[in-house]
Amino acid sequence: MPTEERPLRRDAQRNRDLLVTAAREVFGCAGLDASLEEIARRAGVSIGTLYNRFPTRVALIEAVFLGPLEQANETAERAAEFDDAWAGFVYFLERSCEMQAADRGFTEVCSRSFPDAPALDRAKAKAGETFGKVIRRAQESGRLRADFRLDDFALAVSATAHPQWRRHLAFLIDGFRAKAAHPLPDAD
Amino acid sequence: MPTEERPLRRDAQRNRDLLVTAAREVFGCAGLDASLEEIARRAGVSIGTLYNRFPTRVALIEAVFLGPLEQANETAERAAEFDDAWAGFVYFLERSCEMQAADRGFTEVCSRSFPDAPALDRAKAKAGETFGKVIRRAQESGRLRADFRLDDFALAVSATAHPQWRRHLAFLIDGFRAKAAHPLPDAD
DNA sequence: CCTGAACTTGAGGTGCCCTTCAACTTATCT
DNA sequence: AGATAAGTTGAAGGGCACCTCAAGTTCAGG
Numbered sequence: 001m002p003t004e005e006r007p008l009r010r011d012a013q014r015n016r017d018l019l020v021t022a023a024r025e026v027f028g029c030a031g032l033d034a035s036l037e038e039i040a041r042r043a044g045v046s047i048g049t050l051y052n053r054f055p056t057r058v059a060l061i062e063a064v065f066l067g068p069l070e071q072a073n074e075t076a077e078r079a080a081e082f083d084d085a086w087a088g089f090v091y092f093l094e095r096s097c098e099m100q101a102a103d104r105g106f107t108e109v110c111s112r113s114f115p116d117a118p119a120l121d122r123a124k125a126k127a128g129e130t131f132g133k134v135i136r137r138a139q140e141s142g143r144l145r146a147d148f149r150l151d152d153f154a155l156a157v158s159a160t161a162h163p164q165w166r167r168h169l170a171f172l173i174d175g176f177r178a179k180a181a182h183p184l185p186d187a188d
Numbered sequence: 189m190p191t192e193e194r195p196l197r198r199d200a201q202r203n204r205d206l207l208v209t210a211a212r213e214v215f216g217c218a219g220l221d222a223s224l225e226e227i228a229r230r231a232g233v234s235i236g237t238l239y240n241r242f243p244t245r246v247a248l249i250e251a252v253f254l255g256p257l258e259q260a261n262e263t264a265e266r267a268a269e270f271d272d273a274w275a276g277f278v279y280f281l282e283r284s285c286e287m288q289a290a291d292r293g294f295t296e297v298c299s300r301s302f303p304d305a306p307a308l309d310r311a312k313a314k315a316g317e318t319f320g321k322v323i324r325r326a327q328e329s330g331r332l333r334a335d336f337r338l339d340d341f342a343l344a345v346s347a348t349a350h351p352q353w354r355r356h357l358a359f360l361i362d363g364f365r366a367k368a369a370h371p372l373p374d375a376d
Numbered sequence: 377c378c379t380g381a382a383c384t385t386g387a388g389g390t391g392c393c394c395t396t397c398a399a400c401t402t403a404t405c406t
Numbered sequence: 407a408g409a410t411a412a413g414t415t416g417a418a419g420g421g422c423a424c425c426t427c428a429a430g431t432t433c434a435g436g
Contacts, residue, residue, distance in 0.1 A: 009382060009433060035423060046385045051425070155356045159347030166373045168343045174370055175363030182362055185354045197403055197412055223393060234415045239395070241413095 016053050018043040024064050027105030032061055032112070058117040065109045069123035072096065076130035086143035088134055090173060096157045101165045111158045145181040204241050206231040211252050215293030220249055220300070246305040253297045257311035260284065264318035274331035277322055278361060284345045289353045299346045333369040 008016060022043035026034045036057065040050040054060040075095045082088030100107040114120045128150060135153075138144035156172050174180055196204060210231035214222045224245065228238040242248040263283045270276030288295040302308045316338060323341075326332035344360050362368055 011433070012383060015384085036425095037423060047424090048385055048426085049383080052383070151352075152355065152359065155350075155352060156359070158350070159356060162343070162346070164339075164343060167340065168347060170370070170372045171340065171344070171360055171363040173363065174368040175359040175361065177368065180362040180365065180368035182358070184358045199403070200413060203414085224395095225393065235394090236396085236415055237413075 012053070015043070015045050015049055018045060019050055019053060019060070020063050023060050024105070027061070027064060028103045031104045032057075032108045036060075056116065058114055058120075061105075061109065061114070062117045062120055065106060066119060066123055068099065068103070068106055069109070069120070069127060072099065073123070073127040073130050076127055076134060079134045080130065080137065085134075085137040085141040089138035089144055089176075092131060092134055093153070093156065093169060093173065096153075097165045097169050100157055101162065107158065111154070143178055145176060145178045147181065147184055148176060200241070203231070203233050203237055206233060207238055207241060207248070208251050211248050212293070215249070215252060216291045219292045220245075220296045224248075244304065246302055246308075249293075249297065249302070250305045250308055253294060254307060254311055256287065256291070256294055257297070257308070257315060260287065261311070261315040261318050264315055264322060267322045268318065268325065273322075273325040273329040277326040277332055277364075280319060280322055281341070281344065281357060281361065284341075285353045285357050288345055289350065295346065299342070331366055333364060333366045335369065335372055336364060 007013075019039065023039045026039045026042060030038075036050055037047050039060075040047045043050070050060075054063065072095075076092055079088040079092035079095075082091060100110065109120065110124065131153060132150055135144065135148060135150060139146055139148065156169070159168070162168075195201075207227065211227045214227045214230060218226075224238055225235050227248075228235045231238070238248075242251065260283075264280055267276040267280035267283075270279060288298065297308065298312070319341060320338055323332065323336060323338060327334055327336065344357070347356070350356075
């Protein structure tokens with residue numbers, strides 16, 4: 001049984017939207033630990049209203065980032081349908097880095113875990129599975145090295161959350177090609 | 189004329205050492221923005237003493253990290269003397285990642301700039317020059333791609349400040365080989 | 377228009393951190 | 407042993423952020 005969702009009063013809905021928008025901006029440049037008071041300030045709303053609508057920080061994070069995570073999943077679905085499997089792989093990597101480079105909050109959402117927000121973790125897992133297919137296809141095509149794993153994606157992407165990510169990613173991609181592969185270290 | 193350095197009283201010197209040790213630990217796990225009170229607490233010294241010895245945060249950062257930076261420079265010098273230029277290049281990359289993975293403070297020292305602590309910036313520049321030689325040799329040997337630049341090192345290393353850095357670095361290194369090289373993106 | 381429920385407000389309590397400084401303690405030198 | 411410069415201490419003042427709640431305001435349905 002889903003929690004009964006009485007619709008919000010119109011003013012409350014407006015404030016909710018203002019808060020989410022403000023939070024997107026503030027999380028985007030200051031990260032997920034940004035000040036909640038700053039977010040309320042920017043939304044033009046009192047701190048009490050923020051707490052009314054979002055009792056915890058993760059509730060707000062969820063409201064802001066569930067969308068982008070689904071968007072990432074769709075990107076992966078598109079990537080899985082490329083004729084050229086390697087191109088699809090590269091396409092998804094690039095879109096992911098793009099999103100992270102543009103949004104510090106998104107970067108942190110992707111690298112942290114959220115025990116108190118199962119929806120977030122579920123959305124991440126789903127996108128992960130979709131990208132798993134992309135990886136498999138690229139490996140079967142013989143262009144992606146066989147020892148590439150899903151977690152390597154997290155590594156690669158989380159490591160490119162900076163302005164010159166294009167260049168960094170280009171090196172990595174060269175290192176991902178099957179023809180470039182040398183044995184990986186044992187551990188991990 | 190060098191600032192006259194009257195020697196510290198014995199107790200003061202002891203406290204200074206305690207503070208630097210504590211700061212190394214705290215910066216190491218909490219980063220350069222860690223609480224100064226926490227550092228004083230861990231050193232078993234009052235917060236006033238910390239401020240007596242290190243009037244600013246950067247003064248303390250300098251005291252902690254000038255050593256490691258010089259150590260990095262020596263590592264680069266060793267790397268420049270490898271018979272196998274490519275092996276020297278890889279050696280320095282690995283040692284650098286090792287230092288950063290082990291010390292969050294060091295990571296931040298390497299990626300930030302310190303206008304108020306010229307000594308830090310100088311030490312970084314020096315290590316950079318030394319590593320520049322390593323790069324040149326590796327490129328002349330034909331093993332390192334010709335379009336590799338010194339800043340790419342900063343990229344690579346700052347991006348590997350996490351537990352599974354070995355694996356990430358392995359991919360990057362495969363991407364750094366001349367034989368793996370594909371054209372890099374234009375910008376930056 | 378009126379009323380109750382929904383919503384908003386912001387001051388206030390708590391906690392952590394930064395930084396200063398006047399009063400106190402200690403090392404060192406003669 | 408005494409004098410004094412050097413060093414230590416921690417309370418106090420100022421900030422900022424978190425979170426709560428009693429009092430006030432606004433919406434929406436009758």
